[in-house]
Amino acid sequence: MTDMPSAAPGGVPPDGAAVRTPAPPRRRNEWRAAVLPTAISIASVVIVFGLLGWWITSAPQWPRVQLQFFNLDAMIAAFPRVLSGFWISLRIWLTALFCMAIWALVLAVLRSLRAPLFTPFRLLVTIYIDIFRGIPALLLVLLFGFGIPALNLPGLPNSGLFWGTVAMILSYSAYVAEIYRSGIEAVHEGQWAAAKSLGLSEWQTMIYAILPQALRNVLPALMNIVVALQKDVALLSVIGVRDAVREAQIYTAQTFNYSSLVVAAALFMLATIPMARLADYVTRKDRERRLQRAG
Amino acid sequence: MTTPRIEIDNLTKYYGETLVLDGVSLNVGLHEVVCLIGASGSGKSTLLRCINRLVDFDHGAIRLDGVSIEDESFGATGLQKRVGIVFQSYNLFPHMTVLDNVTLAPRKVHRLPRAETEARARELLAMFGMGDHALSYPEQLSGGQQQRVAIVRSLATNPDVLLLDEITAALDPELIGEILRIIRRLKDDGMTMVIVTHEMGFARDVADTVCFLEGGRILERGDPKAMFKTPQNERTAQFLQRIIEAGRL
Numbered sequence: 277m278t279d280m281p282s283a284a285p286g287g288v289p290p291d292g293a294a295v296r297t298p299a300p301p302r303r304r305n306e307w308r309a310a311v312l313p314t315a316i317s318i319a320s321v322v323i324v325f326g327l328l329g330w331w332i333t334s335a336p337q338w339p340r341v342q343l344q345f346f347n348l349d350a351m352i353a354a355f356p357r358v359l360s361g362f363w364i365s366l367r368i369w370l371t372a373l374f375c376m377a378i379w380a381l382v383l384a385v386l387r388s389l390r391a392p393l394f395t396p397f398r399l400l401v402t403i404y405i406d407i408f409r410g411i412p413a414l415l416l417v418l419l420f421g422f423g424i425p426a427l428n429l430p431g432l433p434n435s436g437l438f439w440g441t442v443a444m445i446l447s448y449s450a451y452v453a454e455i456y457r458s459g460i461e462a463v464h465e466g467q468w469a470a471a472k473s474l475g476l477s478e479w480q481t482m483i484y485a486i487l488p489q490a491l492r493n494v495l496p497a498l499m500n501i502v503v504a505l506q507k508d509v510a511l512l513s514v515i516g517v518r519d520a521v522r523e524a525q526i527y528t529a530q531t532f533n534y535s536s537l538v539v540a541a542a543l544f545m546l547a548t549i550p551m552a553r554l555a556d557y558v559t560r561k562d563r564e565r566r567l568q569r570a571g
Numbered sequence: 572m573t574t575p576r577i578e579i580d581n582l583t584k585y586y587g588e589t590l591v592l593d594g595v596s597l598n599v600g601l602h603e604v605v606c607l608i609g610a611s612g613s614g615k616s617t618l619l620r621c622i623n624r625l626v627d628f629d630h631g632a633i634r635l636d637g638v639s640i641e642d643e644s645f646g647a648t649g650l651q652k653r654v655g656i657v658f659q660s661y662n663l664f665p666h667m668t669v670l671d672n673v674t675l676a677p678r679k680v681h682r683l684p685r686a687e688t689e690a691r692a693r694e695l696l697a698m699f700g701m702g703d704h705a706l707s708y709p710e711q712l713s714g715g716q717q718q719r720v721a722i723v724r725s726l727a728t729n730p731d732v733l734l735l736d737e738i739t740a741a742l743d744p745e746l747i748g749e750i751l752r753i754i755r756r757l758k759d760d761g762m763t764m765v766i767v768t769h770e771m772g773f774a775r776d777v778a779d780t781v782c783f784l785e786g787g788r789i790l791e792r793g794d795p796k797a798m799f800k801t802p803q804n805e806r807t808a809q810f811l812q813r814i815i816e817a818g819r820l
Binding site for chain 1: 680
């Protein structure tokens with residue numbers, strides 16, 4: 277190699293490499309290096325989706341399907357009510373997200389505390405998680421949405437919206453509690469020892485030493501749950517909550533045109549894509565942080 | 572004769588079916604430095620951790636200034652306030668600054684006002700050459716610096732006894748010296764210490780008493796210089812021989 281740094285002038289320094297200058301960065305034509313892969317990927321995307329589009333639109337029934345599902349007039353007509361339904365979906369999502377994050381944290385902490393005092397709680401939480409992870413979310417929504425309002429419980433709302441949201445919170449918190457717990461268990465045993473030796477109680481150890489590290493550990497996994505929940509609130513449409521899906525179905529039932537469903541799908545997609553990018557970002561930051569620490 | 576600072580009396584400890592401490596008795600006097608040496612699995616770290624109840628023992632007793640460490644008068648945190656420990660892997664809280672690491676126990680356990688604990692912490696950090704790093708995070712520091720912070724953290728509650736659990740084992744060789752100098756200074760200041768170490772040169776230098784453990788028992792104890800020169804027990808001699816062969820003495 278000709279561009280290797282030459283040996284230090286004046287002979288070898290006594291302590292090794294102190295005088296040697298670092299090699300200059302190798303000149304690379306980064307612009308040119310980036311063009312070819314980009315061109316290839318754009319071309320392949322165009323080819324794949326072009327072929328797929330041509331294949332679908334060349335089907336004999338395409339014009340009818342287009343009229344039924346991709347009817348622009350119908351889309352515009354359905355848009356306001358689907359959007360108002362989507363607004364409900366978003367509100368359910370945010371409420372469920374907030375309640376679920378807190379409730380799951382309580383469950384995870386109760387399951388992770390080791391003092392004998394907490395043994396019954398640990399048992400209860402284990403049973404809870406077994407039950408709510410074992411039942412499909414759709415079934416829970418149906419059971420809660422139709423069953424509990426029928427009880428006419430005094431002092432509690434009777435709407436399907438309320439109980440359907442509760443069902444989503446209970447179901448998702450079982451999963452999220454387990455994610456939190458994996459984060460808590462990933463914190464090194466030495467942290468517990470250090471906190472205990474400083475005189476911190478188990479509860480203080482959890483709050484000040486363990487949880488901040490655990491939450492950071494599981495943030496990428498939690499972001500995925502956030503995205504999943506955002507879509508799964510559509511399950512509430514089966515108990516008559518007038519969310520985006522329900523509103524779209526109502527339009528469909530009135531006009532025998534399915535374009536409203538496509539509108540709802542587009543709205544969900546528009547909302548989840550930023551969340552997914554945010555999740556990617558958080559994951560990447562987390563990996564960089566780990567690499568930095570390891571190095 | 573005055574009461575020893577620490578009395579360990581016929582201590583027995585099982586991990587499951589395994590006997591790790593087999594009737595250990597040991598007295599540590601005021602200002603005395605005791606080094607525990609021995610191979611891995613000899614029970615020396617467990618013995619150390621029994622003294623501040625990080626590990627619970629099965630039989631026997633440990634007394635601090637004549638009071639059993641299981642006595643109710645210690646409350647939930649009294650023992651930890653008086654007995655500090657430093658670990659091999661530092662175990663600093665990575666999400667807290669150096670200052671918060673040091674002041675956590677004084678603030679949250681001993682309920683002292685933040686300003687007071689921070690002033691004391693900064694004073695201690697400066698004493699150990701870490702004054703400029705009060706607001707750094709542990710991962711920004713070298714191993715030797717982290718260990719110095721860990722020592723300061725354990726001193727923040729003004730303990731009467733310091734337990735050191737192989738505190739140089741995770742450090743690069745060139746960083747070990749600075750930590751050992753700190754320990755020597757603590758000895759000169761009169762700190763009572765129980766030290767688990769593989770640094771035999773250091774043990775010989777700093778210890779008033781060296782105990783050689785094997786199989787959960789103290790097989791030999793005595794003045795380090797005499798013991799390292801002419802070990803009385805055959806097992807001690809073998810252990811020291813291996814250490815010498817490994818170039819650690």
